[in-house]
Amino acid sequence: MTGGDQEAVRELERLRRRIDAVDLELLALLEERMELGLRTAGLKKDGPLDPAREASVLDRAKRSSLALVGEEFAERVFSEIMQESRRLQGEGHRLVAFQGEHGAFGEIAARALVPGAAAVPCLEFEDVFQGVAGGLFDAGVVPVENSLEGAVGHVGGLLAGAGLWICGEAVVPVRQCLLAPPDADHRELRVAYSHPMALGQCRGFLARNRLEPRPFYDTAGAARMLAREKPRGAAAVASALAAHLYGLQIVAQDIEDAPANATRFVLLAREPCGGGDKCSVVFATRHQAGQLHGALELFASAGLNLTRIASTPQRSDPGSYTFFLDFVGSDRDPSVREVLDALAGRSASFRFLGCYPCAAQPPATASGFA
Structure with a gap:
């Protein structure tokens, strides 16, 4: 093989790598296009078919065609895209939001918790909470704690004020x-x-x-x-x-420093799902000595196992904290209800976040949300 032939082979390989990269980008953009179509489905009054809108899309595609992408080809491509989008909208996929891009561990948790749902990426955690609360998404998935790094950012503060319910959890092994x-x-x-x-x-x-x-x-x-x-x-x-x-x-x-690295995610919804063997609450104590000790003593006296205790500062009251408790038990159990009522009565603020199935420790498992 001559030097010119070798150079041609290298150039061919370089161009093919660029083609492969463009193909991946096309697939990512098609995925995003289908997700956006699914998000419009709940906002349409007359079903997935909108002839006027589709005609406008096809007309714009033809007018925007380039030298190598002719009008007929552009029309065929976009006709196929819209046909597939209508098909997906007709299937009634649930929309589950997560923070990050596709490939994030939040997406892995979303697919484990709600099999068959469309996992929709969001830029910020606030977008997940606001989207679920506003009805843009059917549910959302957010991380609450990591086995190595502890609590996750400001998710606790969002949980306390969003008015959403926890309907499930997943413990996802983090293999970096x-x-x-x-x-x-x-x-x-x-x-x-x-x-x-x-x-x-x-x-x-x-x-x-x-x-x-x-x-x-x-x-x-x-x-x-x-x-x-x-x-x-x-x-x-x-x-x-x-x-x-x-x-x-x-x-x-597997470059993480500890092999048992895992992140716990919770599934958020606008309504409680009911049924389960694990509960979460958020409360704030009054500014009196022994208030937190007294709150925890309620659970100890009832023999309830606390699986997580966390706190987050109250922005509206510097020096004050909101506490999060997870414990094993069902809100249908009279003894659990008695503890919750007592905690609500002695707290400056209190909210029951939900009762849901306890996740198996890794791998992630699906919940009853459907």
Whole structure:
């Protein structure tokens, strides 16, 4: 093979890698297009078919056609897209929101908790809560605690004030991977992008490999950015699913510092689901000595096992805290109801967040929400 032939082979391989990357982007955009179509379904009064709207979309596609994408081809493509969108809307998929991009651990939890649902990514946790409360989504999934890093950000404060119900939980094993673009040289990797909590879970690995941690809003979002922008010397910490979705290579697997790393997610809905063997409450104590001790004593006296105690500052009252308790028990049990009534009576504020099936410790399991 001559030098010219070798150069042609290398150029062919380079172009094919670019084609593969574009194909992945097309699939990601089609997924987003179908999700947006599903979100419009609940807002339409006359069903999924809207002839005037579809005619407008086809006309715009033909007018926007380019040199290699002719009018007829553009019309065929968009006709197929809208036909598939109508089919999905007719199937009545439930919309379950999660924070992050596709490939995030929140999506894994959403699919485990509500099989067959359409998992819809949101930029911020607030978007999940507001979307569920406003009826844009049927349910939402948010993380509440990680086995290594503890409570997750400001989710507790959102839970306290959103007026939503917890209908299920999933404990998702967190197996972090170091990802890089397909043609990256491992020896040139210098920085790793990911969510701050994920970076914290892998700080030992990053330090040993002299990788500078760079915070990003989401693990899967970091993977998507890496695939799109390919910053020199950069890697991402994310899931194997994110590597698959965005066409990245897995440089190293299971890079978290502890093998038992897992995150607990809860399923949020506008109405209580009822039935289960685990309950969650949120309350605030009065400014008197022994108030928190007295609240906890109610559970100890009734023999109820507390599985989680957490607190978050009250923004409206500096120095005051809201407390979250999870415990094993059913709100249908008279003894549990007695404890809840007593806690409500002695608290400055109180809200029962829900009774739901207790998740098996990893892997994640589905709940009764349907």
